[in-house]
Amino acid sequence: MKNRDNTGWIFVLPATLVLxxxxxxxxxxVINYSFFEIFILDTRFWVGTDWYTEIIGSGRFWAxxxxxxxxxxxxxxxxxxxxxxIALCIPREKFWVGITLAFIALPLLVPWxxxxxxxxxxLNPDTGILGRLFPQFGWPADWKLSVVHTWAVIIAMDVWHxxxxxxxxCYSALTTIPAAHYQAxxxxxxxxxxxxxxxxxxxxxxxxxxxxxLRFMDSFMIYTEAFPINAGGPNGAxxxxxxxxxxxIKAFNYGPSAARSVIYFLIVLTxxxxxxxxxxxxxxxxxx
Amino acid sequence: xKRPLKYLSVMKRPLLLSFIAFACLPLIQMTLISFMATLPTxxxxxxxxxxxxxxxxxxxxxxxxxxINSIAYVLINIMITIPVAIPAAYAFSRLSFVGDKHLFLAxxxxxxxxxxxxxxPIFQLFSSxxxxxxxxxxGLAHCxxxxxxxxxxxxxxxxxxxxxxxxxxxxxxxxRPQFIWKFLMPQIASGIAxxxxxxxxxxxxxxxxxxxxxxxxxxxISMAINALFGFQTDIGLVMAVTVAxxxxxxxxxxxxxxxxxxxxxxxHV
Numbered sequence: 001m002k003n004r005d006n007t008g009w010i011f012v013l014p015a016t017l018v019l020x021x022x023x024x025x026x027x028x029x030v031i032n033y034s035f036f037e038i039f040i041l042d043t044r045f046w047v048g049t050d051w052y053t054e055i056i057g058s059g060r061f062w063a064x065x066x067x068x069x070x071x072x073x074x075x076x077x078x079x080x081x082x083x084x085x086i087a088l089c090i091p092r093e094k095f096w097v098g099i100t101l102a103f104i105a106l107p108l109l110v111p112w113x114x115x116x117x118x119x120x121x122x123l124n125p126d127t128g129i130l131g132r133l134f135p136q137f138g139w140p141a142d143w144k145l146s147v148v149h150t151w152a153v154i155i156a157m158d159v160w161h162x163x164x165x166x167x168x169x170c171y172s173a174l175t176t177i178p179a180a181h182y183q184a185x186x187x188x189x190x191x192x193x194x195x196x197x198x199x200x201x202x203x204x205x206x207x208x209x210x211x212x213x214l215r216f217m218d219s220f221m222i223y224t225e226a227f228p229i230n231a232g233g234p235n236g237a238x239x240x241x242x243x244x245x246x247x248x249i250k251a252f253n254y255g256p257s258a259a260r261s262v263i264y265f266l267i268v269l270t271x272x273x274x275x276x277x278x279x280x281x282x283x284x285x286x287x288x
Numbered sequence: 289x290k291r292p293l294k295y296l297s298v299m300k301r302p303l304l305l306s307f308i309a310f311a312c313l314p315l316i317q318m319t320l321i322s323f324m325a326t327l328p329t330x331x332x333x334x335x336x337x338x339x340x341x342x343x344x345x346x347x348x349x350x351x352x353x354x355x356i357n358s359i360a361y362v363l364i365n366i367m368i369t370i371p372v373a374i375p376a377a378y379a380f381s382r383l384s385f386v387g388d389k390h391l392f393l394a395x396x397x398x399x400x401x402x403x404x405x406x407x408x409p410i411f412q413l414f415s416s417x418x419x420x421x422x423x424x425x426x427g428l429a430h431c432x433x434x435x436x437x438x439x440x441x442x443x444x445x446x447x448x449x450x451x452x453x454x455x456x457x458x459x460x461x462x463x464r465p466q467f468i469w470k471f472l473m474p475q476i477a478s479g480i481a482x483x484x485x486x487x488x489x490x491x492x493x494x495x496x497x498x499x500x501x502x503x504x505x506x507x508x509i510s511m512a513i514n515a516l517f518g519f520q521t522d523i524g525l526v527m528a529v530t531v532a533x534x535x536x537x538x539x540x541x542x543x544x545x546x547x548x549x550x551x552x553x554x555x556h557v
Contacts, residue, residue: 007464008385015376015435016391018368022432023398026409033409082307089304098545102538103308105489105548106315109537111510113495114530118314121321121523127335129317160310168548192296210440213400221402224495242404249408261405268405272397276389 027265033258044255051259060244068220068241071155075219076212078159083166083211084204088196090171101171104164116228119157147237150230154238157229158219166211173207174200205282213275217268315534322531326524341528351529354512357423358492359536361508364427365491366484369434373483377442378468382454392439399436403496406432411500421505429497434487441486445479446472478547485544492537509533 034051036044055061090100110118123131125141135141143149177199185195223242226232232239241264248257322341325332332338345351379385380392410429411420419425449472457467473480495510502511509529516526541548 005383006385008379008383008388011375011379011383011464012385012391014372015395015439018372018428018431018435019395019398022410022413022429023401023406026406026413027401029409029412030406086304086307089300089307091304094546098542098548100304100308101548102541102545104311105541106534106538107311108489109493109534109541110315110530111493111495111513111533113510113514114526114533117523117526118318118530121527122314122317127321127324129313129320160314163307164311172548213396217400217402221404223402223404242402246404249404254408257408261408264405265401268397268401272393272400275396276393 030258030261030265033254034262036255038254047255051256052263055256055260055263063236064239064241064244067237067239068222071151071222071240072216072220074155075158075162076216078155079163079166079215080208080212082159083163084170084208086163086167087170087174088200090167101168104167106164107161108164110161112224113228115157115161115225119153119160119229123153144230145234147234150234150238154222154226154229157225158222161225162215162218166215169207169211170204173204177203206279209275209278209282213271217271220267221264318527318530321524322528324524327520327522338524341522341524342532344522344525345529345532350507350515351509351512354507354509355532357502357506358508358510358533361423361426361430361498361506362488362491364424365430365434366487368427368431369438369487370480370484372431373435373438373442374473374480375465375468377439377446378464378472380439381443381446382451395436395439399433401432403432403494407496407500410497414501420501421503423506423508425501426498426506426508427491429501430487430491430494432497433494434490437490438483438487441483442476442479445476445482449475481544481547485540485548488540489537492533 035046035048037047037050038044086104090097122128123134123143125131125135140146140149143153181199182195185199190198221242222240223246226238226240227243227246230238232243245257245260245264248260323337323339325334325336325338325340328334332340380388414420414425414429419428453471453475454467457471458464462470493510495514498508498510499514502508507515510533513526513529513533516522516529
């Protein structure tokens with residue numbers, strides 16, 4: 001159906017140039033650095049793949065990898081179903097839709113470095129709303145010493161911050177369903193589950209794929225928000241992949257941090273590739 | 289079948305309301321503290337109601353310029369992103385060219401690349417270009433994640449416009465760029481507004497690039513807040529600045545709410 005010729009390249013050229021400048025060139029620089037021992041940028045020594053073997057062989061890397069994976073899985077398991085559920089709950093009246101969406105989207109507008117401060121002040125035992133309420137339900141005053149509690153706070157914070165995005169994306173897809181589909185379903189006396197399963201969910205596939213991609217990757221590489229909650233503690237239990245990299249960069253370890261960046265980018269590529277495969281499958285299923 | 293249906297629709301309202309309450313709770317907390325004196329001064333006691341935190345924003349020249357910097361770099365970002373994204377979105381939506389799928393994949397890969405991975409080389413690149421410590425540098429760096437997502441949103445809008453429109457325009461002798469400018473842009477105006485809003489949203493709150501690209505000058509609002517943390521942090525002032533930083537976005541959000549609610553077709557390449 002699409003015209004097959006290469007005029008398309010002219011139209012994508014500006015975008016390709018911008019992303020080439022701010023994406024590809026820095027990426028190549030990082031790949032280059034990752035094979036060197038660098039004290040200051042002018043003097044460097046070729047070390048081959050030493051940094052890579054060191055990182056891959058370290059228990060610390062795999063521990064962070066495991067923590068980030070667990071975190072992402074929990075985040076997806078909560079945010080995706082919750083996002084769909086909330087999107088389905090949004091009222092039909094035009095006036096209320098706008099108001100509801102605006103309130104739901106508010107957390108997305110808070111500067112990221114302030115989000116941990118907001119949650120810490122919420123949990124402050126003297127002035128916080130939750131901090132004064134929670135101890136009555138057995139919330140310990142020294143929750144920062146507990147792995148479970150720290151994780152719970154970071155997960156609640158991320159759910160608060162990002163579920164709205166899933167809601168907005170899902171809602172936008174739901175509005176594209178023609179009213180006739182619902183009427184047809186009503187004539188067939190379909191129950192709410194059947195309406196969801198056969199009418200609403202298929203419309204959501206494409207958007208959900210993007211939502212899962214964004215939420216997976218952004219939570220897998222959570223950086224700004226996670227660290228200030230408990231400084232990666234207790235005992236490193238909330239040290240995630242990106243936090244490790246950030247520490248390395250702050251210490252000016254050019255070589256190891258570059259190698260780590262390349263490893264992370266390979267993870268990104270694998271995820272993006274899986275995403276495009278999944279999208280291809282969706283397209284074929286739709287065409288069939 | 290009637291029973292679970294009723295049960296479900298009764299559940300909807302409380303679920304939605306409790307989610308909104310959850311979304312607002314930290315913001316309520318923030319607003320409460322922003323009206324509270326949190327450092328002892330001769331005039332006020334800690335914990336009393338005060339407007340002085342907000343007055344503090346107005347009197348601090350660093351905070352005022354931070355607001356201007358933030359608005360400036362977000363506008364620069366939108367002005368780069370949208371004109372570059374529209375033709376690209378058009379190409380992905382309507383044209384087929386060698387490597388289109390792979391190119392889209394590469395764009396998406398840059399969107400999901402964590403900024404911290406590229407901080408160091410972007411800092412070096414931008415210093416050699418002479419655009420560190422300037423709002424232009426941040427605006428450009430944020431294209432890394434805003435450009436791919438804008439292309440994705442816009443091509444959904446473009447795919448939703450009927451293809452006959454293109455063909456009629458071409459029969460009338462318009463070229464593709466003319467068609468995009470004269471016919472397509474008015475058609476997807478609300479799409480462009482939604483995209484610009486998303487750019488604003490992701491750019492305004494970002495801190496990793498904003499931090500490394502502004503060591504001496506051009507500090508945006510998020511970094512100005514960071515600078516308030518110190519030996520004796522006035523958390524009331526911090527919260528007041530945060531409230532103020534959310535307000536422009538909230539105003540835009542309420543202005544945009546009907547565009548957001550009209551919904552948009554988000555498709556695929």
